[in-house]
Amino acid sequence: MITLHALEYSRATRVLWLLADLGQTCNRIDYPRSESFRAPEALSKVHPLGKSPVIEDDGLMIAESATILRYLAARYGDDSHTPPRDTREFWDHEVLFDYVEASFAEVALQAILPAFSGKPAPDAAKAALDKHLDYIAQAIGDGPLLFGDTAMLADIQLSYIIALLARLDLLADHPKIAAYWEALQKQPGYIAALRAAGPMAPPA
Template identity: 70%
Template sequence: MITLHALKYSRATRVLWLLHDLGQSCERVDYDRTENFRAPPALGKVHPLGKSPVIEDNGQLISESATILRYLAEKYRDTQHRPPSGSPEFWRHETLLDYAEASFAEVAMQSILPAFDGKDIPEASKAALDKHLDYISSELGEGPLLFGSALTLADIQISYILALLDRFELLGSHPSIADYWQRLQEQSGYIAALTQVGPMAPPKD
């Protein structure tokens, strides 16, 4: 059985979401954050960078959310969370799956981190975030999800950043993204994952 190392308020929720959708269970090792909201030293004993999520499967250690989602989709021969292999939509999906962390997360964190510390968000950071949210809105088209009504790995992957942005009220000027985030929160896998480990984003004080 897969072992999931899950840090509280983290990307590990994505893995539980997909596992629920696939009808698969896992052994979960939970880690609380430190007082300064960092990962605890114990995670450094699992992965050299102290990362979460990390899964172990048959002695193999796998990290990075997108890689883990792809691994699980391959392992369980999932055909529901990605467009047909080799199709134009498949490659659009793969692009968006990687975009969430490779491009979007970095820009989003430039607004999230000041908000987390109670500081003003630089105007340049706001402008960069707006540009990316406009891009995601264009990818949604008529929605309600990135690929119509079919939930994909890309939707699951982007959810964590949207949860943080919503937590700090940074989606208000983008109603289409706010609506998209609401649709994601209605997914059964999302609800099941939160039931197991709690919310993606830290609660408000």
């Protein structure tokens, strides 16, 4: 059985979502955040960088949520979370899947971190975030999700950052993204993951 090292209010929820979609259970080891909202020292004993999520499977340890999601899809022979491989949509999906952490996360954090302290995002950070949210809105197209009605790996990957932006009222100028967030929250795997481990974003 997969062991999941799951930090509270973290990207680990993505892994639980996919596992729920796949009908798979895991041995979940939970780690509470410190008073400063940091990962506890105990996670450093799991991964040298103190990262979460991390999974263990038959002696294999994997970090990075995108790699974990791809691994689980391969491990359980799942092809329902990507468009068919011989289509243009498959490569559109792969771009969006990697875009989340490679490009979007850093931009979003420039607005998210001040908001957590009750401060407005700097003008440059807000402008950069708006540009990326417009890009995502274009990718959604007719929606409600990135590739229609069914959540793909890219949707699961994107959900954590969108959850933080929604929690901090940073989607007010982007109704299409807000509608996308509403659609994500109706996905069965998302609902199951939250029931198991609590919300993605911290409470107020």
